């Protein structure tokens with residue numbers, strides 16, 4: 001099908017693999033400079049757009065949709081789509097695509113790295129060495145083993161179960177809590193438990209839920225209070241799942257012995273944020289999917305979703 005009369009606009013810089021896929025098929029308007037498309041330009045593009053390649057964290061809501069009368073497709077270049085008002089899109093017959101699956105291993109690797117860091121303080125050790133304190137390394141204290149400990153995974157979807165696999169390689173027992181029990185959990189070597197049991201019995205907790213109304217602020221003061229003393233906490237899902245102030249207090253008191261976060265609220269996290277004054281936290285800048293291979297695959301799925309939807313074909317991954 002000739003789609004050259006269809007205009008695809010991109011909200012930010014996109015990967016060459018996506019440009020190569022799209023440029024001969026559609027009329028592509030992409031901003032290949034750093035930062036956001038200037039507002040005037042963006043508003044003009046929205047007027048003409050049949051499809052939107054959503055790169056980065058732009059809010060796609062009724063306000064944006066009103067400026068885009070021809071829009072029929074939004075392709076989010078991530079698995080999470082909490083930046084999109086799904087109801088508003090569907091009310092205007094705008095299809096939404098995302099990129100599940102292709103980023104699972106890259107994200108689970110970072111979660112596993114953070115998990116090890118909460119046990120052993122790798123980043124802390126690096127900073128200690130860098131600050132000329134190698135000889136005083138005993139001051140750092142000892143870490144703990146992953147081996148023979150219980151990992152509680154909250155959100156046992158694609159990424160949660162991939163984190164479990166990595167933890168099992170370190171000899172951890174895995175329990176999980178999910179919206180519903182996974183049929184294949186025995187094959188995955190993981191045991192379904194209630195939210196309360198997970199909090200009470202986990203030595204480590206890894207969070208891999210979607211951000212939705214039921215998970216917003218899920219890890220609040222009460223949740224941290226219900227955890228084991230000295231629990232270690234990793235979040236790679238979305239910052240808004242955690243009450244930042246409650247986590248700060250739990251880390252300060254030692255209730256949470258250490259935390260590893262790839263996502264924060266707010267994002268970006270300012271360099272002078274109170275969380276970063278604590279010695280027992282490692283924060284990475286929402287980079288869990290940031291490998292060359294994974295970002296290429298995410299870009300390609302995003303581009304393929306657009307072409308499929310504009311051709312009236314099923315998308316590779318559609319948000320229902």
Ligand SMILES: NC(=O)C1=CN([C@@H]2O[C@H](COP(=O)(O)OP(=O)(O)OC[C@H]3O[C@@H](n4cnc5c(N)ncnc54)[C@H](O)[C@@H]3O)[C@@H](O)[C@H]2O)C=CC1
Nearest residue numbers: 080155156157158159178179208209210214236237288289
């Ligand atoms: N840090 C990063 O760069 C990345 C972060 N993510 C985040 O990770 C999330 C998960 O990704 P996938 O595993 O691919 O999605 P998925 O849809 O396979 O898994 C999410 C799981 O969360 C569960 N869930 C939802 N609400 C829940 C609740 N209230 N209680 C317990 N479980 C609940 C769902 O049942 C599902 O099993 C994404 O939505 C995204 O926000 C994803 C990729 C990269």
Ligand SMILES: O=C(O)C(=O)CO
Nearest residue numbers: 077078079080103289
């Ligand atoms: O895919 C996602 O949801 C992300 O957070 C970006 O990799």
